[in-house]
Amino acid sequence: MKIALDAMGGDNAPQEIVKGALLAAQKYPCEIILVGDERIIRAELGETNLPITIRHADEVIAMGEHPADAVRCKRNSSIVVATRLVRDGECDAVLSAGSTGAAVAAAQLILKRIHGIGRPAIATPIPTPRGTTLLLDSGANVDSHPEHLVQSGIMGSLYAEHVLKINKPRVALLNIGEEETKGNEQVKAAYQLLKTLSTINFAGNAEGRDIPRGVFDVVICDGFVGNVVLKFGEGLALTIMKLLTEELTSNGGAKILGSELLAETFRNLSKRLDVSENGGAPLLGVNGCCVISHGSSDARAICSAIRVACNYVDSKILERISASLTNAPAVETVTGLR
Amino acid sequence: MKIALDAMGGDNAPQEIVKGALLAAQKYPCEIILVGDERIIRAELGETNLPITIRHADEVIAMGEHPADAVRCKRNSSIVVATRLVRDGECDAVLSAGSTGAAVAAAQLILKRIHGIGRPAIATPIPTPRGTTLLLDSGANVDSHPEHLVQSGIMGSLYAEHVLKINKPRVALLNIGEEETKGNEQVKAAYQLLKTLSTINFAGNAEGRDIPRGVFDVVICDGFVGNVVLKFGEGLALTIMKLLTEELTSNGGAKILGSELLAETFRNLSKRLDVSENGGAPLLGVNGCCVISHGSSDARAICSAIRVACNYVDSKILERISASLTNAPAVETVTGLR
Numbered sequence: 001m002k003i004a005l006d007a008m009g010g011d012n013a014p015q016e017i018v019k020g021a022l023l024a025a026q027k028y029p030c031e032i033i034l035v036g037d038e039r040i041i042r043a044e045l046g047e048t049n050l051p052i053t054i055r056h057a058d059e060v061i062a063m064g065e066h067p068a069d070a071v072r073c074k075r076n077s078s079i080v081v082a083t084r085l086v087r088d089g090e091c092d093a094v095l096s097a098g099s100t101g102a103a104v105a106a107a108q109l110i111l112k113r114i115h116g117i118g119r120p121a122i123a124t125p126i127p128t129p130r131g132t133t134l135l136l137d138s139g140a141n142v143d144s145h146p147e148h149l150v151q152s153g154i155m156g157s158l159y160a161e162h163v164l165k166i167n168k169p170r171v172a173l174l175n176i177g178e179e180e181t182k183g184n185e186q187v188k189a190a191y192q193l194l195k196t197l198s199t200i201n202f203a204g205n206a207e208g209r210d211i212p213r214g215v216f217d218v219v220i221c222d223g224f225v226g227n228v229v230l231k232f233g234e235g236l237a238l239t240i241m242k243l244l245t246e247e248l249t250s251n252g253g254a255k256i257l258g259s260e261l262l263a264e265t266f267r268n269l270s271k272r273l274d275v276s277e278n279g280g281a282p283l284l285g286v287n288g289c290c291v292i293s294h295g296s297s298d299a300r301a302i303c304s305a306i307r308v309a310c311n312y313v314d315s316k317i318l319e320r321i322s323a324s325l326t327n328a329p330a331v332e333t334v335t336g337l338r
Numbered sequence: 339m340k341i342a343l344d345a346m347g348g349d350n351a352p353q354e355i356v357k358g359a360l361l362a363a364q365k366y367p368c369e370i371i372l373v374g375d376e377r378i379i380r381a382e383l384g385e386t387n388l389p390i391t392i393r394h395a396d397e398v399i400a401m402g403e404h405p406a407d408a409v410r411c412k413r414n415s416s417i418v419v420a421t422r423l424v425r426d427g428e429c430d431a432v433l434s435a436g437s438t439g440a441a442v443a444a445a446q447l448i449l450k451r452i453h454g455i456g457r458p459a460i461a462t463p464i465p466t467p468r469g470t471t472l473l474l475d476s477g478a479n480v481d482s483h484p485e486h487l488v489q490s491g492i493m494g495s496l497y498a499e500h501v502l503k504i505n506k507p508r509v510a511l512l513n514i515g516e517e518e519t520k521g522n523e524q525v526k527a528a529y530q531l532l533k534t535l536s537t538i539n540f541a542g543n544a545e546g547r548d549i550p551r552g553v554f555d556v557v558i559c560d561g562f563v564g565n566v567v568l569k570f571g572e573g574l575a576l577t578i579m580k581l582l583t584e585e586l587t588s589n590g591g592a593k594i595l596g597s598e599l600l601a602e603t604f605r606n607l608s609k610r611l612d613v614s615e616n617g618g619a620p621l622l623g624v625n626g627c628c629v630i631s632h633g634s635s636d637a638r639a640i641c642s643a644i645r646v647a648c649n650y651v652d653s654k655i656l657e658r659i660s661a662s663l664t665n666a667p668a669v670e671t672v673t674g675l676r
Contacts, residue, residue, distance in 0.1 A: 064517070129577060139514060142522040176477060176565040179402070184480040184562045208566040209573030224522045225563055227514040228546040229570050235547030236571055239467060240578050 001029065003309050004082035004091040005302075007036035008060045009098020011295050017097065018044040020302025025050040027303065028310050033091060035082040036060070057081040060098075063295070067101030071109055079103055083110045086288040093289035093309035095280060097297040103290060104140045104283060111288040114318070116325035119144060120285030121152040121223070122292060123159055124230060128214025134160050134169075135211065135219050138226035140283060146189035149173065149220050150197065155284040155321050156218040157200040162315040163282075169217035172206035174225060179205070186222065194220075199324060280305030282312055284321065289313055339367065341647050342420035342429040343640075345374035346398045347436020349633050355435065356382040358640025363388040365641065366648050371429060373420040374398070395419035398436075401633070405439030409447055417441055421448045424626040431627035431647035433618060435635040441628060442478045442621060449626040452656070454663035457482060458623030459490040459561070460630060461497055462568060466552025472498050472507075473549065473557050476564035478621060484527035487511065487558050488535065493622040493659055494556040495538040500653040501620075507555035510544035512563060517543070524560065532558075537662060618643030620650055622659065627651055 005021055007014045014036060021032045022045075031051040034041050038056040045052065059077035061070040071080055079098055083106040085091040096103045104120065113120060121137035136156045137144065144152075153171050160169035173191055175183045180191055182205065194202045206219050208229070221229070279301070280291040289312045293305045312318075343359055345352045352374060359370045360383075369389040372379050376394040383390065397415035399408045409418055417436055421444040423429040434441045442458065451458060459475035474494045475482065482490075491509050498507035511529055513521045518529055520543065532540045544557050546567070559567070617639070618629040627650045631643045650656075 066519070129581060142514065174566060176480065176562055181404070184560075187562075208569030208571075209576075211570055212574040212577040221566075222522075224514055224525075225566055228512060228559075228563055228567060231546030232549055232567050232570065233546075233574055236550040236574055237578060238547075239550040240575060243467060244582070 001093075001310055001313055002031045002033060002085075002091040003306055004033050004035055004055070004085040004094045005306070006078045006082045006094070006096035006098055006103075007034040007041050007054075008057075008078040009096040009103075010293065010297050011097075012298060013097065014041055014044050016297065016299045017302055019299035020297070020306070021045075021052055022048065022050060023299055023303040024306035025052050028307055030306065030310055032306070033082075033085065035085070036078040055081060055085065061102040063099050065099065065102070067099060067105040068109070070099075070102055071105040077102075079106050080110070083107060083288075083290070086290070087111055092313045093291060095291045095293065095302075095305055095309055097280075097293035097295055097302065097305075100139060100292055100295075103292050107283050107286040107288070107290040111286040111290065114285055114287055114322055114325065117151050117155070117285040117321075119148045119151075120283050121148075121155065122226075122281050123156055123284050124226070124281040125164065125279075126211060126230075126233075128212060130214035131166075131217075132164055133211055133214050133216060133219055134164065135221065135226055135230065136284065137221065137223040138230050138281065139223045142222060142224040144186065144222045146186055146193055149187070149190040149222070150193045151285065153194055153197070153200055153202070153218065153220045154324055156220060158320050158324060159282065159284060159317055160217045162317055162320060163311050164217075166217045168201045170203040171200050171218040171220065172203045172210065172216040174211075174219050174221035174229075175205035175207065177205065177207065190220075279308035282308065282317075284317075287318070289318065339431075339648055339651055340369045340371060340423075340429040341644055342371050342373055342393070342423040342432045343644070344416045344420045344432070344434035344436055344441075345372040345379050345392075346395075346416040347434040347441075348631065348635050349435075350636060351435065352379055352382050354635065354637045355640055357637035358635070358644070359383075359390055360386065360388060361637055361641040362644035363390050366645055368644065368648055370644070371420075371423065373423070374416040393419060393423065399440040401437050403437065403440070405437060405443040406447070408437075408440055409443040415440075417444050418448070421445060421626075421628070424628070425449055430651045431629060433629045433631065433640075433643055433647055435618075435631035435633055435640065435643075438477060438630055438633075441630050445621050445624040445626070445628040449624040449628065452623055452625055452660055452663065455489050455493070455623040455659075457486045457489075458621050459486075459493065460564075460619050461494055461622050462564070462619040463502065463617075464549060464568075464571075466550060468552035469504075469555075470502055471549055471552050471554060471557055472502065473559065473564055473568065474622065475559065475561040476568050476619065477561045480560060480562040482524065482560045484524055484531055487524070487528040487560070488531045489623065491532055491535070491538055491540065491556065491558045492662055494558060496658050496662060497620065497622060497655055498555045500655055500658060501649050502555075504555045506539050508541040509538050509556040509558065510541045510548065510554040512549075512557050512559035512567075513543035513545065515543065515545065528558070617646035620646065620655075622655075625656070627656065 057078040059074040119141040123136035124138040280293040283290040395416040397412040457479040461474035462476040618631040621628040
């Protein structure tokens with residue numbers, strides 16, 4: 001298995017990206033192609049006999065650039081070159097911690113959408129006390145039509161079953177109430193389509209609080225809502241940890257506990273809350289494996305994301321999504337997009 | 339000052355509502371009219387010489403009922419009777435911990451909207467390490483037009499300034515990125531309207547993580563997004579506390595700390611995170627003071643919400659909102675709704 005890794009993308013690129021590649025090449029049966037400025041990557045990589053090679057790309061798409069425009073203009077940028085490696089069959093997956101918009105645009109423009117899918121969706125695995133809840137779309141597209149939410153439900157269900165190994169995943173629609181009649185026009189229409197689908201285990205509406213509690217295996221939403229919710233959760237978790245440290249310190253807790261016990265508790269808790277423990281988030285709905293990592297990813301997170309890419313490819317999820325859309329008359333009927 | 343309190347609304351009604359009234363009547367210079375089944379309320383209230391009276395209402399709107407239909411049909415329900423007391427000038431404010439939808443519908447149908455406001459918005463004060471961030475709309479209306487988001491910005495800014503006593507409140511628009519060009523059609527159009535407004539201190543886009551961090555004083559969003567975010571935050575905070583307790587316990591922390599220190603730390607932290615500490619959330623944009631409390635409110639939360647109602651009335655916020663819409667040509671121009 002060959003992974004094209006955007007070595008120039010992310011807050012900690014290229015150092016942590018290269019370190020992550022070194023970790024993953026020792027742990028997983030894969031070959032890694034680091035894509036980016038050869039001289040810089042070579043300096044970070046040093047000498048190694050692990051299956052890691054470099055593919056030169058002399059441009060980088062920065063965070064502030066307009067994604068689609070940048071992908072079209074910077075044809076030799078690391079994310080574009082890495083994505084082309086997948087399109088051309090040289091690699092099985094592309095992985096980036098750079099601009100999410102650019103990775104999504106490159107995947108859409110170069111790999112193209114799966115026939116029958118209106119818009120791809122980023123599927124973020126959220127750690128919960130009961131396991132993992134897959135939230136999609138967590139930011140690939142906004143202003144989704146109801147049909148796109150239905151397609152996210154189908155793709156998320158297949159991913160949860162075959163990659164996360166959840167039996168008959170419970171799929172829910174993110175809404176402001178449990179009742180079928182609740183919500184905005186978009187989700188009310190999506191609910192009516194979802195309840196007629198026999199190919200997924202649709203469990204009705206989820207409310208915001210159901211996500212962290214892990215009540216459902218897959219939660220479907222528009223990319224605007226998903227993005228806001230994920231970033232809100234990130235900020236809230238950090239704020240709570242900060243407040244807790246303050247409270248414990250002012251209570252004399254730090255002294256009593258000793259810094260080590262407190263530090264270990266926080267490490268364990270962070271680990272259980274940390275999205276990077278679950279690795280990257282796959283972009284579902286394009287013709288190829290594209291995994292998106294958080295901009296702040298360190299080597300450990302990159303290594304996890306490479307594992308996600310390996311699992312994705314092993315599970316043949318791409319073929320399953322295509323087949324599900326071909327074989328499911330219900331989808332064809334409800335989406336009207338094929 | 340007279341407060342009409344829906345004694346039948348909420349998970350803990352009427353016990354905690356009546357207890358909350360007793361607490362508030364001792365602390366604040368107000369008279370409380372408990373609205374609901376007289377016999378039941380009388381039994382809870384017992385004998386008191388505090389300024390608390392009862393107004394009989396023999397119906398209750400339950401959580402599952404369709405809000406507007408129920409308000410129209412159950413003309414003698416506690417929330418409808420309480421709201422009428424405000425319309426008729428007998429009370430200065432109405433407060434309910436019952437169905438939010440019913441409270442909003444009663445306010446819209448009975449008090450009516452302020453002239454110039456397209457849709458009212460629930461303004462929820464969120465505790466942050468830096469103070470309070472007011473999130474609106476947190477669930478009164480979905481499918482908002484850009485103009486409604488602008489009106490929320492104006493109302494939220496006035497509330498933050500005159501009730502929360504924040505000087506020149508920084509108002510931001512909830513979005514998926516900082517850049518002006520980001521977002522769905524709704525927020526992109528709202529951004530263009532907001533940046534021309536001279537009457538508020540518009541600070542650009544907020545991302546989800548900015549809310550718990552307290553980066554802005556007022557954050558504007560559609561009621562669908564606001565509701566999902568608030569409930570997500572509620573669930574996440576509870577989940578983190580649960581996981582932390584597990585981690586500390588399994589680390590032997592509980593034994594070392596002693597249950598009292600741990601309990602105190604958690605109490606303090608909960609207090610800093612607890613929405614009920616900040617009391618209820620006002621529904622802004624209707625002709626009268628309507629304060630909405632969480633369904634799980636206990637006596638302390640009800641007491642805080644009564645304080646919120648008192649501050650609302652004292653601050654003459656209603657008159658300020660009306661005047662701002664009358665005097666601000668910019669609003670008239672951008673909204674096209676007057």
